[in-house]
Amino acid sequence: MAGHIEDYALIGDLHTAALVGRDGSVDWLCLPRFDSPAVAASLLGSSEHGHWTIAPADPGDPAPGRGTDRRFYRGDTLVLESRWETPHGSVRVIDFMPPRHLAGGAVPRLIRLVEGETGSVRMRSRLRPRFHYGRITPWVTSVDQPFGTRRVRMTAGPRELWLDSSVETTITEDRSVLTDFTVCTGERAAFVLTEQASHLPAPPLPDPQRALEATETFWTEWTRHCTYTGPARAAVIRSLITLKALTYAPTGGIVAAPTTSLPEEIGGVRNWDYRFTWLRDAAITLSSLLRTGYREEARAWREWLLRAVAGDPENLQIMYGIAGERELGEAELTWLPGYESSRPVRVGNAAADQLQLDVYGEVAETLHLTRRPGADAYDEAARLQLHLTHHLEQRWQEPDEGIWEIRGPRRHFVHSKVMAWVAVDRAIQLIESGGADGPVERWRRLRETIHRDVCDNGYDPARNTFTQSYGSTELDASLLLIPRTGFLPPDDKRVLGTIDAIQRELSTPEGLVRRYPTHGEQHGLDGLAGDEGAFLVCSFWMVDALALAGRLTEAETLFNELLHLRSDLGLLAEEWDTRQQRQVGNYPQAFSHVGIVDSALLLAELTTTRHTTSITTTSGRCGNAQAITPTAEPAVP
């Protein structure tokens, strides 16, 4: 296992992803989909649980534990290059997974090219596949090949892996595939790992060079469409590539992160499976992609949404599998010791059965942003939105588990109610624009009722702050979103008071923001023991709230500090452990990268216009305020 979470690089093929450590080891790889069982799971255990390492072979070459000397993504792509300087010469390893549609939608492939740059370097590749998250050792056999390539087949029941290499391999007693080889200046060795169903004939022999060229062209072309031109362009591009890499291309579903059980506290129990599509996470991801010019992804997700939530709104789930699956049953993988002994390791997610009223607002907002101008009343998405609003009308007064998926008793979360207001507000806007027919007068009264309910029960006048839930004195970072939704204008005194209160009570000394107070060893309000780090997307929400409140310098300072927390490759996990100064939680996480994109867009807009007051929303207690949309959103085809 390669060390800290941020030591891992992400590569992927828009169906699944792999994490590659600084030591040249692929320690996480689920095939064929993001949510499939891992064939390399040493990330959550040890090398026994499956890995594939390619690195210099001689002891001290490089110093043990030091890993690659320098690594980077090649240009604006998801192709990773790791360079190693050794006393005998230098070498580079190029790791990538060709987007599957480039190979005719065929089999998943992880390609590793080793190129000698100077001198002569002895290298070692050790592939130790373990199916079903490290539990199953495959049957490994060599397959004769006429044309000088080597093929090894690794079979475990219904699935199998094939390793094609340009150099001789041996199969060891522990059923690893070992390759010792030397690369000299200008030489190249190629390794291709392919996965498929085991009843199929052998996969075709790959052409690694063509695959590399096609993969680089794909990502370079894709990033060329980005419309953001502000000062944080490099960070934004890397975040957009990461968000795209979390998209399951066949359906348009987006995973919250490609990992499970990277801990929110090292050694703790807050370990969850994020390889699913949360309506909330996907909706905000789409909004970021859309506002940076990526309309096709927005269209694909809208189609995904229409299929996934099809049926009775009663049956709406807050999250689904990447193809819209509903059964996400949670289980513990008892044989895995967990990342740095953080157990349990979980697969599946019981949050799928929760009530989280905010998702109505997030979905409505995304449908609102992706609406085609002039769409007729029978537009599918408009119909869905009306349906969901009718349903919400019956349920908005219920307590729920809220945005943070609290596992304790349900409460009247203020953020949930604000997002219910958003859902009703956007439905009213839909009807007012002629996009659909609906009970607009009744919903205007409902919007006013929800607004009053929140301001009467979720605001503490003595402290001049909104609170986490009705009747509670706790705070919650999700309240920072209020000015972005249009519920109240950014300069409203209650909004300004809430920012101050969150800075006082939820901020770390560095100014990062925790999502709510936890209670150490006690089971706190989230129903869990233990603590967690500062929540990165909440810290970006603070950037936005400060910027909208006209505190632009503070906002920019915090934004730059957050950018410094990224890995050397520009990646962010869910949280930052301020004590240990390292990333924690699943990685890389869509939420955090959405935070980068959204804050960069807002700061660029506000810095350009230089007068923040033009961004304020319509003031008014129950008003039909406009959400903050810092850049023009193109409609979706």
Ligand SMILES: OC[C@H]1O[C@H](O[C@H]2O[C@H](CO)[C@@H](O)[C@H](O)[C@H]2O)[C@H](O)[C@@H](O)[C@@H]1O
């Ligand atoms: O920490 C408690 C909860 O953590 C997970 O939820 C978090 O991740 C979701 C996906 O990014 C996000 O939508 C949610 O807002 C976050 O709180 C976990 O999935 C939950 O089961 C868990 O209770």
